[in-house]
Amino acid sequence: MTDTAQTNTVDPAEISKFEAMAAEWWDLNGKFKPLHMMNPVRLDYITRQIAAEFGRDLSATRPFEGIRLLDIGCGGGLLCEPMARLGATVVGADAAERNIPVARIHAEQSGLDIDYRHTTAEAMAEAGEQFDVVLNMEVVEHVADPLAYLTACRMLLKPGGLHLCSTINRNPKSYAMAIVGAEYVMRWLPKGTHDWAKFITPDELFDLLTRAGMTPVDRKGYVFNPILWSWSISEKDLSVNYVTASVKP
Amino acid sequence: MDNPARRGICQGMAQDQDILIVGGGLNGPALALALAQSGFRVGVIDALPIDTRKDPGFDGRAYALALASKRLLAAVGVWARVADHAQPMLEIKVTDGRAGEGPSPWMMHFDHAEIEEGPMGFMVEDRHLRRAFLDAMADAPGITQYAGETVTAQTVDATGVTVTLASGRTLGASLLIGCDGRRSGTAERAGIRRTGWSYGQTAIVCAVAHEKPHGGIAHQFFMPNGPLAILPLTGNRSSIVWSETDERAAQCAAMSDAEFLEVLKPAFGSFLGDIRLEGARFIYPLNLTLANSFIADRLALVGDAAHGMHPIAGQGLNAGLRDIGALAEVLSEARSRGEDIGSPIVLARYQQWRRFDTATLALSTDAFNRLFSNDNPALRAIRDIGMGIVNALPGLRRGFVREAAGLTGDLPRLMR
Numbered sequence: 001m002t003d004t005a006q007t008n009t010v011d012p013a014e015i016s017k018f019e020a021m022a023a024e025w026w027d028l029n030g031k032f033k034p035l036h037m038m039n040p041v042r043l044d045y046i047t048r049q050i051a052a053e054f055g056r057d058l059s060a061t062r063p064f065e066g067i068r069l070l071d072i073g074c075g076g077g078l079l080c081e082p083m084a085r086l087g088a089t090v091v092g093a094d095a096a097e098r099n100i101p102v103a104r105i106h107a108e109q110s111g112l113d114i115d116y117r118h119t120t121a122e123a124m125a126e127a128g129e130q131f132d133v134v135l136n137m138e139v140v141e142h143v144a145d146p147l148a149y150l151t152a153c154r155m156l157l158k159p160g161g162l163h164l165c166s167t168i169n170r171n172p173k174s175y176a177m178a179i180v181g182a183e184y185v186m187r188w189l190p191k192g193t194h195d196w197a198k199f200i201t202p203d204e205l206f207d208l209l210t211r212a213g214m215t216p217v218d219r220k221g222y223v224f225n226p227i228l229w230s231w232s233i234s235e236k237d238l239s240v241n242y243v244t245a246s247v248k249p
Numbered sequence: 250m251d252n253p254a255r256r257g258i259c260q261g262m263a264q265d266q267d268i269l270i271v272g273g274g275l276n277g278p279a280l281a282l283a284l285a286q287s288g289f290r291v292g293v294i295d296a297l298p299i300d301t302r303k304d305p306g307f308d309g310r311a312y313a314l315a316l317a318s319k320r321l322l323a324a325v326g327v328w329a330r331v332a333d334h335a336q337p338m339l340e341i342k343v344t345d346g347r348a349g350e351g352p353s354p355w356m357m358h359f360d361h362a363e364i365e366e367g368p369m370g371f372m373v374e375d376r377h378l379r380r381a382f383l384d385a386m387a388d389a390p391g392i393t394q395y396a397g398e399t400v401t402a403q404t405v406d407a408t409g410v411t412v413t414l415a416s417g418r419t420l421g422a423s424l425l426i427g428c429d430g431r432r433s434g435t436a437e438r439a440g441i442r443r444t445g446w447s448y449g450q451t452a453i454v455c456a457v458a459h460e461k462p463h464g465g466i467a468h469q470f471f472m473p474n475g476p477l478a479i480l481p482l483t484g485n486r487s488s489i490v491w492s493e494t495d496e497r498a499a500q501c502a503a504m505s506d507a508e509f510l511e512v513l514k515p516a517f518g519s520f521l522g523d524i525r526l527e528g529a530r531f532i533y534p535l536n537l538t539l540a541n542s543f544i545a546d547r548l549a550l551v552g553d554a555a556h557g558m559h560p561i562a563g564q565g566l567n568a569g570l571r572d573i574g575a576l577a578e579v580l581s582e583a584r585s586r587g588e589d590i591g592s593p594i595v596l597a598r599y600q601q602w603r604r605f606d607t608a609t610l611a612l613s614t615d616a617f618n619r620l621f622s623n624d625n626p627a628l629r630a631i632r633d634i635g636m637g638i639v640n641a642l643p644g645l646r647r648g649f650v651r652e653a654a655g656l657t658g659d660l661p662r663l664m665r
Contacts, residue, residue: 036594039588043587043588047585082587082588084587086587110408111408
């Protein structure tokens with residue numbers, strides 16, 4: 001594991017941007033409103049993939065009991081808390097230090113036991129930690145070296161483990177929607193949240209995942225409907241936000 | 250990190266129930282059954298003991314259940330318990346009438362034969378529905394009844410809601426739901442204000458037995474002082490909802506049964522032969538009351554607690570059951586995603602789904618009533634012609650029939 005175990009694939013400029021936003025994580029009408037709006041479809045995808053991979057019944061009480069899950073870039077815990085509520089044993093990791101106390105305080109208020117750590121995927125991989133599920137949501141477009149980062153994610157999985165990775169496509173539409181639309185017009189995200197050149201197409205991501213030693217098994221789009229003002233999952237439209245599932249052989 | 254003792258305490262075990270419902274009338278039990286079916290632990294609080302609520306005496310009250318409502322009752326296991334006591338409503342005849350002149354020649358006629366789903370609705374007496382709900386709750390795993398208990402206080406914190414009962418007992422849950430009617434104490438304690446107005450009308454509700462069979466036909470006569478609805482019950486009986494001016498209703502309330510019958514007969518007409526009263530007479534002042542919000546911190550309002558509307562089209566219970574279908578769907582989806590069911594973002598989905606729909610319905614039944622509770626000859630002519638036009642256009646009429654059957658709009662899964 002020494003081959004890729006660098007702890008510095010996170011771009012320091014990116015971390016400070018998120019630190020400034022950390023306290024606002026749980027404000028439903030604050031800066032993270034778009035994430036809160038998107039969270040139901042993210043959770044739909046995540047829960048269904050985990051249920052299918054590990055043969056769990058989502059209508060049961062605590063269906064993810066016994067599953068060890070890591071959320072990389074956990075932020076304020078928007079995904080960790082639902083996963084813990086469903087019974088998973090959850091570790092939330094974030095490279096932005098200020099997110100950790102925010103997430104911890106909120107989990108305590110919610111009566112949930114979640115292990116939040118200020119660390120990176122690379123450091124955890126180096127320490128030999130392993131999980132059944134790794135959630136890697138809206139992170140890969142912010143890292144300096146995506147291949148090294150995804151290789152660390154693969155090392156964090158047990159054999160047969162599931163890796164769910166979402167990001168933003170790179171094309172004129174995604175530029176218009178994610179940067180001009182979300183950051184400038186709607187002011188959903190602070191200006192400068194995203195750097196378009198770092199966006200990755202679905203084919204490029206499948207290629208990166210394969211090179212990192214994982215087997216891609218699924219990809220879907222998250223589509224925002226401005227009339228219904230809500231997100232949905234699409235089989236075909238991966239033109240802006242999309243999510244992938246891959247497994248460690 | 251994974252101290253099992255801590256996990257047990259941490260993850261919700263301290264709460265008595267997942268969800269507490271205040272109100273054990275009709276909406277409360279229907280919601281409790283739908284939620285228990287989705288795997289929630291539900292507590293139902295009601296001021297009356299169960300035996301009192303089960304009292305089988307006929308009190309004259311009955312509900313027109315739309316087809317969509319029947320589907321929801323079937324989905325939660327209640328319909329089979331009331332089916333033998335349900336009168337299918339096969340046709341609805343709406344007539345503009347003026348006392349002493351008989352019905353005008355223009356009328357609207359809605360026939361279930363125009364839609365493929367079956368009868369537009371069913372008339373079920375209050376007593377049968379109540380008993381069916383209570384029996385179903387007793388049989389349902391996951392429902393605890395706190396009967397003969399009233400809520401004296403409710404407090405909310407980040408993890409949940411705590412309710413204090415008059416007995417001194419406290420109960421904790423993730424979410425509190427007010428099904429406690431148009432004077433909802435649950436809403437009041439949460440500081441939710443209401444908007445509304447009185448119509449200056451009072452509904453007189455009773456049941457009559459008549460000589461001739463009604464053929465499953467519901468009648469609505471629009472009289473100058475307010476509408477008179479004659480709704481078919483099982484056997485040769487009908488339920489009456491007669492809206493009158495407050496003054497006139499007060500006079501009627503003071504009358505003996507025999508005197509009241511003499512007043513009712515000319516309005517009712519003779520098409521069903523001789524009539525006599527069955528059960529008690531009820532008086533309900535008509536007012537519209539909309540909660541300014543259907544949700545608050547860890548709280549949701551359902552049925553009349555959210556929207557008490559004019560009972561002109563029998564839509565009160567049907568609208569409540571739609572709330573229930575929507576709320577149960579929102580909460581069970583949230584649960585399977587691992588979301589906090591009491592969080593504002595989850596409850597906002599319920600409010601978004603229901604608030605527009607119910608406000609529209611409440612205001613349109615209001616406008617409908619204002620248009621018809623009027624004896625201006627010009628208005629009378631316009632509405633007569635309007636009715637004639639509706640009646641002459643099958644497409645428009647089918648639309649009305651589907652609306653009456655509750656089949657329009659964004660239907661909750663339990664109603665499809």
